Ligand code: GUN
């Protein structure tokens with residue numbers, strides 16, 4: 001493959017420069033350098049599972065302020081296949097998004113809803129139930145080969161994400177497998193213009209989380225770390241009990257920390273205070289397609305009859321194309337009720353912009369050393385309780 005070689009790549013590739021540290025919390029601002037541009041942190045990454053942020057042109061996603069998007073290795077490997085994407089010049093060219101892309105490994109998709117899954121030390125075997133139902137066998141080495149063919153800027157190791165609740169023995173086994181696979185991904189990964197992130201597992205057990213992190217730190221110099229295994233059905237306080245000390249006290253300071261699958265605005269604001277740098281979630285776009293808008297008043301369900309005569313835009317503070325364009329709640333209510341495509345498109349743009357604008361304000365507050373106040377103001381706001 002004609003990948004750029006190390007000498008042709010910028011010296012600061014995959015460096016994480018910390019540009020501001022909040023004085024009273026663990027929040028920090030940084031820049032992660034990729035071959036397709038710089039990623040300012042803290043950041044929210046809109047999800048484009050199948051190489052599309054559903055319903056939106058890449059230029060529209062960029063206009064919303066997105067700096068990096070997420071694709072999924074598992075889904076793209078099933079359809080249209082990694083070889084096809086490689087033939088088309090890689091995933092950036094294929095989908096016409098020239099900015100940074102992160103691919104999740106598919107560990108989550110395979111493990112979270114596949115009853116035909118079998119785990120061995122060698123790898124995972126499962127039925128591609130959303131596709132043709134064929135039995136697939138996947139090793140960490142296969143997973144890395146697929147990620148390299150797709151050509152994302154950041155790829156995630158193959159891991160096992162246990163659900164909740166789960167016995168401690170089950171979670172311990174998931175940590176053991178994920179550690180082994182992290183090491184094998186590290187050894188198999190060769191693409192110089194692609195960063196490989198390890199993933200910390202361990203459920204709600206601090207000792208398992210620390211064991212998982214320690215193993216990753218021993219097996220390689222990962223340029224960043226995912227924090228997996230949260231948002232799997234536990235309540236928020238249960239998550240914070242291990243997440244906050246893990247991030248604030250134990251994870252390396254000079255590497256980006258990516259809390260996987262979390263996109264609830266209040267959790268973003270609180271996790272940033274502990275030192276989390278990156279987030280992704282289907283929540284803004286999936287709920288948009290079901291008729292829900294994020295707003296400074298909390299969630300709005302546009303299907304609700306109370307919006308039938310509402311002449312206001314979704315959120316008066318929002319500068320997204322739906323709000324800036326003057327589309328009323330009454331009109332969006334009509335679109336959603338009729339199942340018109342434009343309803344989901346406007347709401348997707350609005351919800352993505354809502355989270356990206358929130359992260360812009362988060363970065364500004366950290367840069368000005370006033371994140372603790374920002375955090376308190378957020379928690380007192382009407383939206384905070386509704387998310
Ligand atoms: N997305 C949300 N949680 C997880 C996780 O634990 N692992 C992976 N690979 N992706 C995720």
Ligand code: ZN
Pocket residue numbers: 314315318319320321322323324349350351353
């Ligand atoms: Zn808006």
